[in-house]
Amino acid sequence: MNRKTFLKYTGAGAGFLLAPSVITSCMNAGSNDSDVYGFPLQFPDTLNSDQLQASRSNLTIAEQYTLDGLQFNGSLPGPIVRIKRGERFHVQFQNDIGQESIIHWHGMIVPPDMDGHPKDVISEGSYPYEFTINQRAGTYWYHPHPHKITGPQVYRGLAGFFIVTDDEEQALNLPSGDYELPLVIQDRKIDDSGNIYYNPSTPERMMTGYLGGHILVNGIPNPYHEVQPRPYRLRLLNGSNARIYNIAFRNGNSFTVIGSDGGLLPQPVESNELLLAPGERADILVDFSNGFSNNSAELISKEFSVPSNGGMMGNMSQLMGQSGPEQGSEFPLMEFRIGNEADSSAPIDLPRQLSDINFPNEEDAERTRSIELNMEMMRGHTINGRQFEMLRVDEEVSQGDTEIWEFINNSAVPHPMHIHVVQFKVLSRSGSRGLLPTETGWKDTVLVMPGERVRVIMTFDAPKGLYVFHCHNLEHEDAGMMANLKIV
């Protein structure tokens, strides 16, 4: 067995946690759960066209499930956009799904008419997109953004990766090609006949969001993927409507978090679990040559607790809740089946400093805004007491200003809050959770648990115009938990 591959830091004192190798090559691949992972992982193609056509078709998934699906260019998930900083991106969005839609490039800093504001929906025909990539390398993504029907459109298949590279990232020589795995994780509800269905009840729309009991990775239920005993780069995207994952390996092995929503972290962070809420991304390095037994690495979502905030509402969300497993339940995600030989044994010389970042200083903030997230009886979730209206300006900011926004979750359920056309730095979170490894870098979506106050800082450098910010629990968003942000 090849053991030459390894990760190491060049910085002194930043020791990579080397778990003792307990791999025994004589044992067969697979664990007790190996029959859970019955289908090979697949990857969408790279977008190689100037058209993104959304269309409807009846799909069969993994030979056993059916879905009244929506696809970009006949692919589920959609084709992967790969583009370099400085390049011009142009694509025609062709809407053939028979209902209103528009595409949002999540995490991208683009002009207002390129951002997929819900007012720009088209019910048929095409919408031209064209903008220059002028931001850091990172794992971004795209999905529809029509008001009230984003949830079902994403759920039925409209989502894809938007991967940006730049010189700084390429200089690191991170695992690429077959060793770089974009993985979108999504939960689904499947009925007894094998139909994947979307039919949220009132409590699901108003309280918990739509929580499924089956996991798809890149559209495949609990897949397996054959890997070599060497380091891999995993680009994880939580493309679920409402479910939060606590990314971990079954055996507790650690991994190296190198990036978040807005690209590389300043420094790598070692961790053995990582919360990933809907809309969030995490870029991690995993060394499959080390610490896994039985030639198997099982990626799971580890159980976690959602803080209760006010007994009655918390209990109600549990009682009225949903038919699927509750938020925080443990799930198998996928299995990596580790081969015995690595083609290339070049170690990764991961520097202690991954990226040179100047975050804004708190003293430079022009103001602090309070963004209160409330649950109102018979009305659903609100932002500062209001629900979305298409053209009402809720927050007006001056272009170039640095601001602190404080999200205050007074409700009984988690809210992953997403602000368009900015990347922010999380400054603080009340309570005991502290900041996550991904929150040492740039973020565009931040998880605000019940009872928490989370402060973020950002500079509004996007072109002037109307954008939105909202909860990325898509049922909350569709029910009106969204507001207009105007840059003037």
Ligand SMILES: [Cu+2]
């Ligand atoms: Cu929410």
